Amino acid sequence: MSRIAYVDGRYVPHAEAAVHVEDRGFQFADGVYEVCEVRERCLIDMPGHLDRLAYSLRELRIAMPVDRQPLETILREVVRRNRVSDGMVYLQATRGTARRDHAFPRDARSTLVVTARALDRAAGDARAAEGVSIVTVPEQRWARVDIKTTALVSNVLARQAARDAGAFEAWFVDDSGSVIEGAATNAWIVTKAGVVVTRPADGSILSGVTRATLFGVMRAGGLAFEERAFTVTEAQEAAEAFCTGATLIVMPVVRIDGRIVGTGLPGETALGLRRKFHDFAHKTKV
Numbered sequence: 195m196s197r198i199a200y201v202d203g204r205y206v207p208h209a210e211a212a213v214h215v216e217d218r219g220f221q222f223a224d225g226v227y228e229v230c231e232v233r234e235r236c237l238i239d240m241p242g243h244l245d246r247l248a249y250s251l252r253e254l255r256i257a258m259p260v261d262r263q264p265l266e267t268i269l270r271e272v273v274r275r276n277r278v279s280d281g282m283v284y285l286q287a288t289r290g291t292a293r294r295d296h297a298f299p300r301d302a303r304s305t306l307v308v309t310a311r312a313l314d315r316a317a318g319d320a321r322a323a324e325g326v327s328i329v330t331v332p333e334q335r336w337a338r339v340d341i342k343t344t345a346l347v348s349n350v351l352a353r354q355a356a357r358d359a360g361a362f363e364a365w366f367v368d369d370s371g372s373v374i375e376g377a378a379t380n381a382w383i384v385t386k387a388g389v390v391v392t393r394p395a396d397g398s399i400l401s402g403v404t405r406a407t408l409f410g411v412m413r414a415g416g417l418a419f420e421e422r423a424f425t426v427t428e429a430q431e432a433a434e435a436f437c438t439g440a441t442l443i444v445m446p447v448v449r450i451d452g453r454i455v456g457t458g459l460p461g462e463t464a465l466g467l468r469r470k471f472h473d474f475a476h477k478t479k480v
């Protein structure tokens with residue numbers, strides 16, 4: 195079956211899907227994106243992703259390419275046309291196509307691209323059953339990491355550093371040794387006292403939609419959690435660590451910079467949160 199992409203009002207074969215060479219997404223990374231999990235033909239947490247999309251666009255003064263209701267229809271339609279039952283839908287909106295000039299073009303229309311693809315759910319579960327390794331890297335990103343922009347080259351280099359070291363994810367660390375977040379995930383620990391800790395969304399991280407839903411899971415389960423910074427050493431000495439992201443859900447971490455975390459096996463808290471996550475997430479049928 196051939197894949198289908200949505201590009202500016204048209205559903206086209208994936209292999210032919212293209213934007214102009216002077217699209218500002220290509221020229222300047224002048225755009226934003228969202229990734230939403232698809233699970234059992236449902237879009238997971240779509241309202242949260244669309245709220246964050248609106249925030250990112252507003253902060254960058256990019257016009258919403260289409261209204262929210264038609265956008266939801268497009269996301270569902272791309273998932274449906276690609277027959278994805280477990281996987282992801284990706285959307286990117288840029289400031290549009292215009293003659294190259296750094297300042298905003300006067301009359302460009304935002305570009306909208308949507309793609310979807312299947313992901314191997316069993317492979318994700320198998321990875322979670324083993325846990326993943328983390329390497330830490332110095333924070334090198336711009337100051338507006340609260341915006342989900344496509345300007346991801348620092349994240350690309352960080353994730354490659356992880357890959358080169360045989361690890362799964364890289365955690366950015368600030369000058370004081372505090373963990374900020376992953377290249378494409380939020381970072382968490384569970385203290386020996388059983389308190390779940392993650393950094394506050396104070397502008398230094400991307401406010402994860404998975405992170406927000408997980409707060410709901412923990413509230414409902416009566417699990418103590420705290421939003422505060424933690425250091426790499428505290429994470430290495432914690433009972434558990436884990437990452438969250440839309441397609442990863444909750445991914446246990448068993449090693450940080452070569453040091454084993456906890457027992458070296460995925461922790462019960464992380465695995466429990468992973469199991470319960472979808473009972474709490476907002477689901478929209480495709």
Ligand SMILES: Cc1ncc(COP(=O)(O)O)c(C=O)c1O
Pocket residue numbers: 229375376377378379380399400401402403404405438439440441
């Ligand atoms: C830098 C960064 N932090 C955190 C996340 C997790 O966000 P979400 O849970 O909304 O996928 C992402 C997701 O791509 C990310 O890129």
